[in-house]
Amino acid sequence: MYRVLLAEDEELVRRAIIATVNWEAHGFVLAGSAKDGGEALSLIFTMKPDLVVTDIKMPVLDGISLIRMAREEMDEEDQPVFVVLTAHSDFDYARQAVKLDVADFLLKPLDEDELASTLEKIRAKLDRKARSGILETLSGADPALLSLANADSHAGGESAELYVSQAIEEINRCFSSDLTLEDAASRLGISEGYLARVFRKKTGKTFFDYLTFVRMRQAMELLLDPAARIQEVAAAVGYTDQRNFSQRFRQVVGCTPTEFRQGKGGSKR
Structure with missing residues (x-):
């Protein structure tokens, strides 16, 4: 399963997401949570999650700075996919996030159907990335093995x-x-x-x-x-x-x- 990090400074919101979202049903596991952007950045570097679901407005580092620093400091193959949680008052921040190529924006409070759709889309993207990595590794191996891998996929x-x-x-x-x-x-x-x-x-x-x-x-x-x-x-x-x-x-x-x-x-x- 793919590993998720949740970054949300509002404790009640964070607990609600942890308690109510069935991550496993969509191929994910919640591997950690952070109460501010600084803690989230540290966990991104140490955990190397596949997906980060982050609020925009947080203490220490806001969501935009968190995403930007992760993009700048990490190798491209280690960078997680980002989904931004936003509210009406956060719209200016959301416009900035467009430039950072986030996978999706989700309005708070979370809509279960929208979140499920987003997770399925991201899982498909991560699956393709994983398969591409395997095929790239095989590309230097026996051509017959590569052909078999392509046929199987x-x-x-x-x-x-x-x-x-x-x-x-x-x-x-x-x-x-x-x-x-x-x-x-x-x-x-x-x-x-x-x-x-x-x-x-x-x-x-x-x-x-x-x-x-x-x-x-x-x-x-x-x-x-x-x-x-x-x-x-x-x-x-x-x-x-x-x-x-x-x-x-x-x-x-x-x-x-x-x-x-x-x-x-x-x-x-």
Whole structure:
């Protein structure tokens, strides 16, 4: 199982998360918790967790400084995945976290379904990273052994996950175009219905929802540039209609593109 470190300064919130989240059901184990950013940074260096779930506002080190220092001080292969816990009043911090490539933002109080979806997505990412490391190690070994490893990863129960991984790669590569589920399924050589089913099962999101999430994540990064016009940002992430883009942005992020740029975050609830 993958190891999780929880960093949360509010004792009641920290205890509630420890007591109520079924980490094991999603392939994780809670290996430690920290009450401030300084303690969290120390545990990151010593424990080397796979995932860090951190609040933004904490004593000693805030969440942004924690993530930045871990990125700067650790080798890339040892760096954990970060998920940020945030609230309405923390929105300016969340904008900074976009630059640090966090995996997801979760609003407090935590929504169980959103957390479950995030954990499943991160587990799939960590699984791919682990497999890549194994294949890289094998690449210097017997070619027949490498071929066998590749064949095994494409077989049986792995095939669905492989298709989902390839669909996600397609989304990340083509999100700025008019990409559809039908397009992705055709390129993968499978039926549209099958891809829709396995994609939702593996990620907890529909293909369209995941595509929208990727587009909005990229849009947030582009909006950090004050010279970028909103219409240009919309076009860059696959929207020809600025109004449609703004509506989707508000649904996902919780505020309009203009409000995001001004640091005025809204709640999605």
